[in-house]
Amino acid sequence: MNELFNMIILAIVQGLTEWLPISSSGHLVFVSQLLGFANNMEFDVAVHFGTLMAVFVYFGKDITDIVEAMLKGKWKSDKAQLGLMILLGSIPAGIIGILFKEYFEAAFTSLFVVALSFIITGMILSIASFDFFGRKEIPGWKGALFVGLAQALAIMPGISRSGSTIAAGLISKLNMKSALRFSFLLAIPAVFGANIVALGNQTMSSDLLLPTFIAFFVGLATIHLIFRKLLTTYKSLRWFAGYAFLLGIILLFYSLFG
Numbered sequence: 001m002n003e004l005f006n007m008i009i010l011a012i013v014q015g016l017t018e019w020l021p022i023s024s025s026g027h028l029v030f031v032s033q034l035l036g037f038a039n040n041m042e043f044d045v046a047v048h049f050g051t052l053m054a055v056f057v058y059f060g061k062d063i064t065d066i067v068e069a070m071l072k073g074k075w076k077s078d079k080a081q082l083g084l085m086i087l088l089g090s091i092p093a094g095i096i097g098i099l100f101k102e103y104f105e106a107a108f109t110s111l112f113v114v115a116l117s118f119i120i121t122g123m124i125l126s127i128a129s130f131d132f133f134g135r136k137e138i139p140g141w142k143g144a145l146f147v148g149l150a151q152a153l154a155i156m157p158g159i160s161r162s163g164s165t166i167a168a169g170l171i172s173k174l175n176m177k178s179a180l181r182f183s184f185l186l187a188i189p190a191v192f193g194a195n196i197v198a199l200g201n202q203t204m205s206s207d208l209l210l211p212t213f214i215a216f217f218v219g220l221a222t223i224h225l226i227f228r229k230l231l232t233t234y235k236s237l238r239w240f241a242g243y244a245f246l247l248g249i250i251l252l253f254y255s256l257f258g
Contacts, residue, residue, distance in 0.1 A: 013028060146171070
């Protein structure tokens, strides 16, 4: 019963923090340690799959339009261009994730590394909270690669994937809604690929169905709130920057003196 309770708490944490710019991986690390619960790779894959499905549901029409435009060879259309930029932006995380897989896995066991990464997230969000006068809806190839490099940096637990990619999108002159959309769509190949690599030829236990569904529903509600209420302007990032700074400092002191 206690194990089920811990999994439910972590599934809620995953659903809330995967799309908010505050790092789900970092939160899973320190909340797991707080609960004294040793969640395994299978559990992480399950809850990440749940939040990934939330993107498929929320952006279902966008995804369908992108795939249709690319299959029909409408390369000059906005949808096909967006699809190409998503593929291009996915390359850096794929390469870096494969080359440094063991290093990043080791980082998940270090609360000190997570603390420093939260502070870095705060810095990234602070920079992006200034007006870069973005008006574009689709990044160019340079912007897509820049956002992709930001996503690769976020493989480190504590550095927010959504936060770093939204920030990079804004710096690349995207408007706020377009930066959010590109960030979330860019997560699809990255998270799906990482889950496939992590799971290998294993099958997920039926015991993980409940946490997966919880992560899905909480993640779907969180995406809706982000678009409607929480991240409507670049200045909204300052609240999350302050939270990441504060949490990083608290965890840093705890890792050193706790």
